[in-house]
Amino acid sequence: MFVKNVMPEEEIINEDNIDLFEAMLNGFALHKIIVDEYGKPVDYVFLRVNKAFEDVVGVKKKDIINKKVTDVLPGIEKDTFNWIKVYGEVALNGKHKKFQQYSDKLRRWFRVSVYSPRKNYFAVIVEDITEKKKAEDELKKSEKRFKMIFNNSPEVIIFFSPKGMVQEINERAGEWLGYEKGDFVGKSLLNLSMISEETRKIVLEKFNARIRGEKIAPYEIELIAKDKSIKIGRILGSQVKDEDGKVLGELILISDVTEQRKTEEMYKLITENTSDQVVITTFSTNPKYLYVSPSVKQIMGYEPEELIGRNSLDFIHPDDLKKMIPLLVKHLKDKVLFLRNKDIKIKEVLQYRTRHKSGNWIEVESTANLVENKMIFITRDVSERKKSEKALREKLEELEKFQKITTGRELKMVELKKENERLREEIEKLNNKI
Structure with missing residues (x-):
């Protein structure tokens, strides 16, 4: 392994640009590539860096100038991304490259622009984009969560442009009505085959009213499924605006109330008859x-x-x-x-x-x-x-009174008969004595 003679950086960088590099907000550094006996890049030396580079990479100028990267950042050669190889290709072949890459060693994301001002030399302009990447990752995760919620919603969700064009629709619509996503997306509200002419007038009237900023209460419409069956949907809509208040379109939620309405009709028929x-x-x-x-x-x-x-x-x-x-x-x-x-x-x-x-x-x-x-x-x-029950009770009371009277009379007749028998016996006894 050998190091080629280092050329003064003033001869590589235009003297007029030195002040510009020093004032840059992005990190700037000039390097010389080191190759082995086979001409393979194996290391590089820091020749010049600006203050922003120190801040971006987290190193001090005095600790890295004229030092090899493998000494300044031990283990950099084991990074998933081969920094030495990529920089070496630019230094040796003069190709200009731009890329975004994560450094395992530094645990940061960088946006890098690398070029060769002269053979065996390369300069980098580097920007730390770690926070931006984190934000992008969070946005992707958020979009993924939203898409999952969007497509797994029990309600049909449709997003219309201000002109009434379907821009997005979730999977529930296909499950419920039997149509493909392509039967909706890119089509005008006026041309959707699942809407009858009568329903179309209602929906268009409500759509235009909401676009004008009017508040519309939830309402119900009939929709024609692909198998020609009639579905009943409860519509709830709202305007979607950007942060400046500009109307981006209309978000519609449709709940399936078909079975509910059938049940209500059945009960209505029963209760009304x-x-x-x-x-x-x-x-x-x-x-x-x-x-x-x-x-x-x-x-x-x-x-x-x-x-x-x-x-x-x-x-x-x-x-x-x-x-x-x-x-x-x-x-x-x-x-x-x-x-x-x-x-x-x-x-x-x-x-x-x-x-x-x-x-x-x-x-x-x-x-x-x-x-x-x-x-x-x-x-x-x-x-x-209640009247019948009262009449029956009164009749029963009369019967009970009559029964009591009759029963009392019968008891008296029995006693009278016994008394007659007793008197007869007394008379017979008297007759016998006479």
């Missing part, structure tokens, strides 16, 4: 009517919309309400367990008087069930039954 009154209220100390079936008209005389939002306790007879309050308090204590996801069941059969629209009180019987933090009451008018 049953003579029993079906009521849903909030589960609270002031239970409000949330749903009332049409049969309320026959039982209480009200239209359903007249009761929605009103306190259901206001329609219970005060005397009956006093008896029901302790039961309500008990179940509200159970609500604490319910909110803690405890498995509780509430089912009660209640009899009470409810106020008819006419002002009269009618006897009703309700079965109450707790379902998803709401109370469902199935109520029927038992006024006629």
